[in-house]
Amino acid sequence: MNKTFIFDYDDTLAWNQHDYSYAQLEFLRWMIFEKLWPNAPDVQYIINLEVKIDNENVETMGFSMERFPTSFQQTYKAICKEKNIDYDEEDLKKAYEIGMLAFDEKRWEKLGLVEGAKETLDYLVEKEDELILLTKGDLKIQKKKIKATDCKKWFGKEIYIVPQKDAGVIDKIVGNRDKSKVWHVGNSIRSDVSPAFKAGIKMIYIPCETWAYEREHKGIPKDSRLITFQKIIEIKDNYNSLI
Ligand SMILES: [Mg+2]
Numbered sequence: 001m002n003k004t005f006i007f008d009y010d011d012t013l014a015w016n017q018h019d020y021s022y023a024q025l026e027f028l029r030w031m032i033f034e035k036l037w038p039n040a041p042d043v044q045y046i047i048n049l050e051v052k053i054d055n056e057n058v059e060t061m062g063f064s065m066e067r068f069p070t071s072f073q074q075t076y077k078a079i080c081k082e083k084n085i086d087y088d089e090e091d092l093k094k095a096y097e098i099g100m101l102a103f104d105e106k107r108w109e110k111l112g113l114v115e116g117a118k119e120t121l122d123y124l125v126e127k128e129d130e131l132i133l134l135t136k137g138d139l140k141i142q143k144k145k146i147k148a149t150d151c152k153k154w155f156g157k158e159i160y161i162v163p164q165k166d167a168g169v170i171d172k173i174v175g176n177r178d179k180s181k182v183w184h185v186g187n188s189i190r191s192d193v194s195p196a197f198k199a200g201i202k203m204i205y206i207p208c209e210t211w212a213y214e215r216e217h218k219g220i221p222k223d224s225r226l227i228t229f230q231k232i233i234e235i236k237d238n239y240n241s242l243i
Contacts, residue, residue: 002129008186009135015116017210023101027072050075051212066180069099110149116233121154123236132158136165166196189217
C-alpha cells in the first residue's frame with residue numbers, strides 16, 4: 001500500500017520566517033531613525049519588546065494576519081508611553097503598514113519553494129503516494145502563498161488551511177487510513193511533531209525553528225516514529241527507509 005504524506009507549508013515547503021524579519025528591520029529603522037531619534041531605545045530593547053508582545057498576542061489573535069502588524073502598533077505605543085513621547089493615529093497607521101510588509105505576494109513568488117521541494121514532491125507523485133497539504137494560519141494569507149508557489153500542482157484539492165493545527169485536525173484528515181503509513185512532514189516540534197504524535201501518525205521532522213513561538217518546547221521527543229532530516233530532499237534520498 002502507498003504512503004500518505006501530510007506536508008506543513010511555512011518553513012517546510014517555503015521559507016517564511018524571514019518575511020517577518022524583513023518587516024521587523026524596516027520597523028526598527030523607521031522607529032529609530034525617522035520617529036524617535038535620538039530618544040529611541042536600542043535595537044535589542046525594541047525587538048525584544050516586539051517579540052514579547054507578538055508572542056502574547058498569539059493567545060488572543062492566534063495566527064491571523066492582523067496579529068503581526070497589530071504587535072508593531074502596540075510596540076510603538078508602549079515605547080512612546082515609556083519615553084513620554086506623543087504619538088498620533090498616523091504613526092499607528094504607519095506602524096501597521098510596515099507590519100504588512102511581511103505579506104508580499106511578489107516576494108513569495110520570487111522565493112518559490114525551498115531547495116529540493118519540487119524534486120521531492122515530483123518523486124512522491126511518481127511513487128503514487130498521496131500528498132496532502134496542511135497549514136495553520138490566516139486563510140487569505142495562506143491561500144495567497146500557496147497560489148504564489150503553485151502548490152495545487154502536487155496537492156490538488158487536498159489543501160487544508162486551519163487556524164490551529166492540533167491532534168483533532170490531523171485525526172480528521174487521517175480518517176480511516178492506516179496510521180502506520182501516514183507521515184507528517186514539518187519543521188516545528190511545537191506545531192508539527194507534537195500534534196502528529198498525539199494523532200498517532202509518523203513524523204518527518206526537518207528542523208527550522210527561527211520564530212520564538214516555535215522554540216518553546218521540551219526538545220525532540222524520543223520516539224521511534226520520528227525521523228529527523230536536515231533537508232527536504234532527504235525524503236527522496238531515503239525513501240526506502242520510510243517504513
Ligand atoms: Mg511550519
